[in-house]
Amino acid sequence: MNAVIPDTFAAWRAARQAEVEQALSRFVRADAPAGLGEAMRYAVLDGGKRLRPLLVLATCEAVGGRADAALRAACAVELIHAYSLVHDDMPCMDNDVLRRGKPTVHVRFGEAQALLAGDALQALAFELLVPGDATLPDAMSARLCRLLALAAGADGMAGGQAVDLASVGIALDRPALEAMHRRKTGALLQASVTMGAATASPAPAVQAALADYGAHLGLAFQVVDDILDVTADSATLGKTAGKDAAADKPTFVSLMGLAEAQAYADAVLAQAHAALERSGLPHTATLHALADWVGQRRS
Amino acid sequence: MNAVIPDTFAAWRAARQAEVEQALSRFVRADAPAGLGEAMRYAVLDGGKRLRPLLVLATCEAVGGRADAALRAACAVELIHAYSLVHDDMPCMDNDVLRRGKPTVHVRFGEAQALLAGDALQALAFELLVPGDATLPDAMSARLCRLLALAAGADGMAGGQAVDLASVGIALDRPALEAMHRRKTGALLQASVTMGAATASPAPAVQAALADYGAHLGLAFQVVDDILDVTADSATLGKTAGKDAAADKPTFVSLMGLAEAQAYADAVLAQAHAALERSGLPHTATLHALADWVGQRRS
Numbered sequence: 001m002n003a004v005i006p007d008t009f010a011a012w013r014a015a016r017q018a019e020v021e022q023a024l025s026r027f028v029r030a031d032a033p034a035g036l037g038e039a040m041r042y043a044v045l046d047g048g049k050r051l052r053p054l055l056v057l058a059t060c061e062a063v064g065g066r067a068d069a070a071l072r073a074a075c076a077v078e079l080i081h082a083y084s085l086v087h088d089d090m091p092c093m094d095n096d097v098l099r100r101g102k103p104t105v106h107v108r109f110g111e112a113q114a115l116l117a118g119d120a121l122q123a124l125a126f127e128l129l130v131p132g133d134a135t136l137p138d139a140m141s142a143r144l145c146r147l148l149a150l151a152a153g154a155d156g157m158a159g160g161q162a163v164d165l166a167s168v169g170i171a172l173d174r175p176a177l178e179a180m181h182r183r184k185t186g187a188l189l190q191a192s193v194t195m196g197a198a199t200a201s202p203a204p205a206v207q208a209a210l211a212d213y214g215a216h217l218g219l220a221f222q223v224v225d226d227i228l229d230v231t232a233d234s235a236t237l238g239k240t241a242g243k244d245a246a247a248d249k250p251t252f253v254s255l256m257g258l259a260e261a262q263a264y265a266d267a268v269l270a271q272a273h274a275a276l277e278r279s280g281l282p283h284t285a286t287l288h289a290l291a292d293w294v295g296q297r298r299s
Numbered sequence: 300m301n302a303v304i305p306d307t308f309a310a311w312r313a314a315r316q317a318e319v320e321q322a323l324s325r326f327v328r329a330d331a332p333a334g335l336g337e338a339m340r341y342a343v344l345d346g347g348k349r350l351r352p353l354l355v356l357a358t359c360e361a362v363g364g365r366a367d368a369a370l371r372a373a374c375a376v377e378l379i380h381a382y383s384l385v386h387d388d389m390p391c392m393d394n395d396v397l398r399r400g401k402p403t404v405h406v407r408f409g410e411a412q413a414l415l416a417g418d419a420l421q422a423l424a425f426e427l428l429v430p431g432d433a434t435l436p437d438a439m440s441a442r443l444c445r446l447l448a449l450a451a452g453a454d455g456m457a458g459g460q461a462v463d464l465a466s467v468g469i470a471l472d473r474p475a476l477e478a479m480h481r482r483k484t485g486a487l488l489q490a491s492v493t494m495g496a497a498t499a500s501p502a503p504a505v506q507a508a509l510a511d512y513g514a515h516l517g518l519a520f521q522v523v524d525d526i527l528d529v530t531a532d533s534a535t536l537g538k539t540a541g542k543d544a545a546a547d548k549p550t551f552v553s554l555m556g557l558a559e560a561q562a563y564a565d566a567v568l569a570q571a572h573a574a575l576e577r578s579g580l581p582h583t584a585t586l587h588a589l590a591d592w593v594g595q596r597r598s
Binding site (some may be wrong): 129141156 | 328333334382386389391411414417419426431436447448452455457458460461
């Protein structure tokens with residue numbers, strides 16, 4: 001746990017990030033009409049750690065799944081993530097002007113175009129999962145669509161955002177805070193793992209262990225996010241720091257203090273590592289390294 | 300053409316509308332967190348002519364497709380339509396306060412909740428197409444997801460809305476106006492037909508004829524919409540009348556005048572009827588009646 005990230009992981013990450021970037025650039029076409037393609041590409045390309053795509057790809061490698069399906073699933077998950085950021089940044093939501101160190105999409109292209117770009121990115125995510133040329137088995141396409149839809153919708157990300165909106169100024173306890181984050185950020189992070197697994201047909205116990213890994217990694221990600229919101233500066237984060245506290249939103253830090261939040265992040269990551277061990281899969285080094293990476297990230 | 304709509308069609312329509320209404324009420328659950336379910340249901344239930352679902356169901360009946368798949372596809376298409384209205388009505392888009400005779404979603408629930416409700420409705424549309432309990436063949440689920448994603452995204456509805464936004468005050472010629480509407484409203488209306496067809500496996504020539512029917516019906520729908528925008532009042536329409544002219548948006552009426560627009564609607568509907576004849580399908584009376592209904596609608 002928390003071992004120094006090996007060079008091999010850094011090399012894997014760089015190679016896979018480049019692969020994802022190229023695929024996203026191919027899939028998100030510039031020729032969508034009236035500037036929509038430009039806004040969509042601005043929202044998606046050249047930014048972000050690509051944690052979700054990396055989770056899809058690493059899980060695919062761990063289960064020996066189909067690489068072509070995994071690359072599409074990786075891009076689909078990232079498109080859902082990207083669209084949620086575009087809508088989240090809009091004035092009626094978080095009203096944020098800075099994202100990944102650049103003006104947010106609505107600042108750059110206007111609110112109407114940002115709204116449409118987000119909507120079109122969500123549709124494109126599902127389109128990617130069903131290539132239409134029979135290159136992926138229908139059963140795999142269907143399962144990937146279902147996992148993504150559940151993670152993105154009212155029982156997942158969108159529902160979590162609704163809870164988040166309703167929680168401003170309210171003293172949530174830890175179970176309530178975790179339930180909110182399980183939906184808001186956890187569902188899509190976990191889906192990155194379960195979709196990676198769905199590029200093969202691992203045994204149910206393996207699927208369950210991987211889903212558990214994804215759930216704990218998702219929770220740890222959010223705890224670390226709350227820690228960074230108070231400890232990092234905006235330049236490092238590439239987005240506005242301190243905004244949760246400013247918005248009077250409940251966070252793990254406001255709930256348990258900085259030191260205990262850090263200890264909690266470590267404990268949750270330990271559970272993610274333990275779930276991976278339980279999977280019995282032989283090649284999980286990259287997934288272990290991704291969990292460490294989540295714990296050690298500084299932005 | 301333009302025959303009096305027979306009682307049998309009115310009875311069919313009422314029965315199917317009730318079936319769709321019940322299914323939507325079952326699928327769009329009230330228990331989504333923090334009021335999100337309530338906003339989603341408000342956006343979807345108890346309103347609208349359900350033209351798109353009726354097209355799905357009638358096409359399914361014409362090709363002898365699976366009724367369970369068609370009902371899910373009908374609801375999925377309607378959810379996409381409903382979410383587009385929610386987002387379209389928002390202040391950054393059309394800024395409309397009245398829809399189907401009720402306050403729009405953002406007026407009733409706030410802009411942030413309206414944005415999230417729309418987002419969640421889109422995800423739910425895809426979820427419906429992949430039940431997850433193996434009741435639908437995977438190939439059918441996958442094909443339905445692809446057709447819906449293409450119709451909703453940058454090459455379809457969202458792209459058409461982007462063109463629409465960019466067209467305010469611009470003198471589009473008829474080909475440009477038709478290209479815009481082919482995406483904005485035509486793609487989803489056509490998808491209602493092609494998704495209905497995808498509940499069976501009709502021959503390619505039949506699929507092509509049905510797709511052509513859907514394309515012409517979609518165009519006619521928009522021409523009639525433009526006519527109603529200048530000839531109907533807000534109470535009858537259930538939405539703000541005259542808003543296209545007020546917004547200086549190009550319409551078929553502004554382009555060709557009222558009388559010629561009416562003649563054009565009739566001519567396009569005749570092509571829809573002709574495409575149905577070309578399909579060679581024996582049971583197309585309901586689809587013919589739906590085309591007549593589009594031509595004769597007053598709201």
